[in-house]
Amino acid sequence: MPAMTAASRSSKPIPVRYAVIVPAAFVFLWSTGFVGARLVAPHAEPLTLLAIRFAIAAAIAALVVAWRRPALPSRRLAAHVAVVGLTLHGVYLGGVFWSVAEGMPTGVAALVAGLQPIVTACLVGAVLGERVTGGQWLGFAAGLAGIGMVLWERLVIGEVGALAIVLAFVALAGVTTGTLYQKRFCTGVGIWPGAVTQYAAAAMLMAVGSVAFEGQQVTWNAEVLGGLAWMVIVLSIGAISLLMIVIRRSTAASTVSLMYLTPPLAAVEAFLIFGEELHALAIAGIAVAGAGVFLVQRTARA
Numbered sequence: 001m002p003a004m005t006a007a008s009r010s011s012k013p014i015p016v017r018y019a020v021i022v023p024a025a026f027v028f029l030w031s032t033g034f035v036g037a038r039l040v041a042p043h044a045e046p047l048t049l050l051a052i053r054f055a056i057a058a059a060i061a062a063l064v065v066a067w068r069r070p071a072l073p074s075r076r077l078a079a080h081v082a083v084v085g086l087t088l089h090g091v092y093l094g095g096v097f098w099s100v101a102e103g104m105p106t107g108v109a110a111l112v113a114g115l116q117p118i119v120t121a122c123l124v125g126a127v128l129g130e131r132v133t134g135g136q137w138l139g140f141a142a143g144l145a146g147i148g149m150v151l152w153e154r155l156v157i158g159e160v161g162a163l164a165i166v167l168a169f170v171a172l173a174g175v176t177t178g179t180l181y182q183k184r185f186c187t188g189v190g191i192w193p194g195a196v197t198q199y200a201a202a203a204m205l206m207a208v209g210s211v212a213f214e215g216q217q218v219t220w221n222a223e224v225l226g227g228l229a230w231m232v233i234v235l236s237i238g239a240i241s242l243l244m245i246v247i248r249r250s251t252a253a254s255t256v257s258l259m260y261l262t263p264p265l266a267a268v269e270a271f272l273i274f275g276e277e278l279h280a281l282a283i284a285g286i287a288v289a290g291a292g293v294f295l296v297q298r299t300a301r302a
Helices: 016-040 046-068 075-101 106-113 116-128 134-156 162-185 191-213 222-249 252-274 280-301
Strands: none
Touching: 016 075, 016 106, 016 222, 016 252, 046 075, 046 191, 046 222, 075 106, 075 162, 075 191, 106 134, 106 162, 106 252, 116 134, 116 162, 134 252, 134 280, 162 222, 191 222, 252 280
């Protein structure tokens, strides 16, 4: 039986804050995660830092739950939420941070993650029963072309080992699986109770990985403290809360198309923060990727 989305269950139009403002805010905040990975990579082992990040985020979410006392999910539903935490947070971010630490350029890591809409489009019909239209496929193609235009020059920056490449694609598998799983099984879970379970599961996964593969080394300097604060408050609390809202209010195809804007925005942020130049091809790619996302979103709403 085809899955029914939140938008299809109601005849009321989606408020503008969900249709425009919330997705736009999510995309901007999400894109800063790649910059944060590059900022802290020289000073902290990736899985160790992520274990700390997720543990703090889980504690903050638990305090909010204790204060607001929302309805808690059943044990079965909580198990589904934990799977989302392991994939969307643990596998995805663990793969990205570890890949960057292994020498993967930030832009290339963003490019690999930007392939998510194509992977999801191939799976969404079988998994969720959603129909991907010709207009959406065209938007996906435009978004992929835009990503390639923005990050083409970064594909040949430095030598990248096989492990870094594998980890980047592991991250891609994690974010794709997590988004689909959240849409399929967890759309009825409250944001804060879900956050507690997701981050606790991800923290345990990262802690195990840290013990198995790392020496738990962190240099506590301004870059790490500032980056950790940003990643916990702005990304793990702010951006992920917005993502859960977007997933509830949109189809899976529409949701993942937003990821096409992450690599171009990451490129702009790298220019502003690290001085990486943007050339005419990159600027044109940003416009093409934006047009692709607009086409997918417009077709989904129609």
